[in-house]
Amino acid sequence: AQTVTQSQPEMSVQEAETVTLSCTYDTSESDYYLFWYKQPPSRQMILVIRQEAYKQQNATENRFSVNFQKAAKSFSLKISDSQLGDAAMYFCAYRSALGSARQLTFGSGTQLTVLP
């Protein structure tokens, strides 16, 4: 079974600065997808960014980018120019690309605080 580990329960960043959230995962599969979801205080789950394992190029979405290291099974999220609205719980998630299993496996989350 796949596992996802987020070793930083809490992180803080000054507004306008850059922060990196860590995620590692364990799998024996070669084809899979990785995601970062954001959960603000409303508790809605919002997709931030996704990465296909077969792509070597790191995904970017505006101020959000990832550092995907497949051999190390690492998938970190970098938030540049942090804004107050970025404050939320961030979850890393894994999904197999094989067979019919499509469920997401989530990490335990990192609570990000943005300081004004």
Added chain:
Amino acid sequence: EPEVTQTPSHQVTQMGQEVILRCVPISNHLYFYWYRQILGQKVEFLVSFYNNEISEKSEIFDDQFSVERPDGSNFTLKIRSTKLEDSAMYFCASNLRGQGFRDTQYFGPGTRLTVL
């Protein structure tokens, strides 16, 4: 932009009572999911549903749980006899069939279930 909706936003029930949580997935999506998040813990997969049948389920999804797509739009989760430990946020999600971004799961805002 289309979105997944869930009702009610908050449900309070007595232990032993039956509850039905409702979801309206995005209209052209084909895969449907239920996840739950106990307060302060990670999001956990419960069940996935495709082509009018369960495609995957977790150990959590025991005989007390059932899912149904009673019509062309709703997707429901029923808990037959609620326990205190069923108190959690329940998320519905859906995605298209296919590869790439078509396969991304989009989440509803969640239903907070409180069992007294």
